[in-house]
Amino acid sequence: MNSVIKSVAYTLTHAPDLVIQAGTTQSTERIVNPDGEYLKALPGALRSFEDAVNYPPNQAYIGGMTPQQLAEIPMPWYENGAESDRFGKFGEIMPQEELYLLMQICDCFDLVLLEAEYSEKAAKLTESHPLFSAEIAARIKPGVELEVIKNEVESNGAEGLYHGGKLVGCVKKAHSIDVNLNAHVILENLVSKATSVISMLHLVKNSGIDPAVVDCVIDCSEEAVGDMNQRGGGNLAKASAEIAGLTGVTGYDLRAFCAAPVHAIITAAALVKSGTFKNVVVTGGGSTAKLGMNAKDHVKKGLPVLEDVLGGFAVLISENDGINPEILSEYVGWHTVGSGSSPQAVITALVTDPLDKMGLKITDIDKFSPEMHNPDVTKPAGAGDVPESNFKMIGALAVKRGEMERAQLPEFVKKHGMVGFAPTQGHIPSGIPYLGFGREDMLSGSITRAMFVGKGSLFLGRMTNLFDGASFVVEKNSGVGDTGSISEEQVRSLIAETLRDFAKSLGGE
């Protein structure tokens, strides 16, 4: 039987100082144009935590409002935020202080140092956090003198951790010469780990699952964990599961650029459907490299830096319970080596090829969730409205296939699409942001099925010019689960019927 989407969690982490320090747009600028106006103007364009919490697309991501409610708010959304809660039904928006503390909690090699007073303040903040259990808090290490941190940054190759531009901690390098373990890489990986951990903690809470019954964790985030003997060795999945308390799991990392989450869900669904595992968690933490990716355009146009949050999510895929929406494992879509890379070839491979196998039309899918980038971020940067372009492309293909008239295209975009609300964190926008609302829409019966599409730019790694992508369809549960859904009485009647047929066949002979 198909596996089901049992529960979903989404988190954001506000990291304005990491925008400056670790975003690749900024680190590139520091090399090519260190005295330029942009780097001078950047700190003044960063948002406060409150602004990030009140930002409507962020609220939609954590479940504080629906995509439909977001669509009713006039754009630009950064001008139309209303006072909001940092916690939403799917997760939360975490402040930078708690991130630094969580990075230290996730650090098993004494590489994260925090200044004593800052550390105490951050720890105090987490006292009221519902998911920072005593066991997790016990991993917090004592703070150190600022001088020690300064010395590590100035003389020993550590990366400084800043808050409001002030040095408050550091991440030390983990090896004297291995670039795969330098302070920058360790910082990136610890951020990915910490944001994956907080997402999994929310998933455990949202699902109510006993952490001990989870069998496997697949991490589909962006970074490679390893050393000079194996740069992408892994395993962020088990490393994060350890801190999140999932003690019974195996796990591994799955990388496929931005398409990784969709590939990971397809893999997890197959593992559960085959009976290999009963409960699989797919998790993805945030990417520091992508912070402030379009900030040059934002700053130039007088906008705040909108890419100031790290994205995270976690999904629990379980045996069919007869209730939750099913992942149709037999009808996944994938972009092949021979598919071609024109948008038309990609959409055909990912959307219409699997639909043809199912005998469905494009219009039979109630909602499409392709790249769900927040247009408030991408439009001022000249990249347009990414989800809208995707819905138009899918609709245009339906027109070409004779499934609807061209005049119906605007209506199709409205009915089968939605506004984008995901941070531009690479893997995060790729289909997955609608899983939470999509699951609810199918549980309530307001839609029957949705298609999730992820795409990846393999050429960025310079090993091939190929493109990549994958898709899966989730459908309202048919009502027959793996266990306990057929009653004893039904079994008796089935046996009786079979015996009657058998007797009849004997009599006939």
Place this chain on the structure above:
Amino acid sequence: MDLENQKRVKELAEAHGAENVVVVLGAAEGEASGIAAETVTAGDPTFAGPLTGVSLGLKVYHICEDEIKAEVDADIYDEQVGMMEMVLNLDEIATEMKSMRDQYTKY
């Protein structure tokens, strides 16, 4: 434009002669097309890549412009670009591209 792509365009222009190179873009927006066209003609307007201050003046077109469409087999064009033609704002892209060519293309 991606810094590595800038490097490749620069190297190709040097290897084959700028007058022999045509850049064909596939950007989804007028503004993005214009920035890419400006980069390979006047130089990188973001001052970040290898084409900063380098005015190659290359011939540059968008795949959806009539000049390029006329060069491609109609069936293959429909198969590869037909869907995007329905989606893109072709007038906006063409206006932006023509403006960059009129100002900066040397060939």
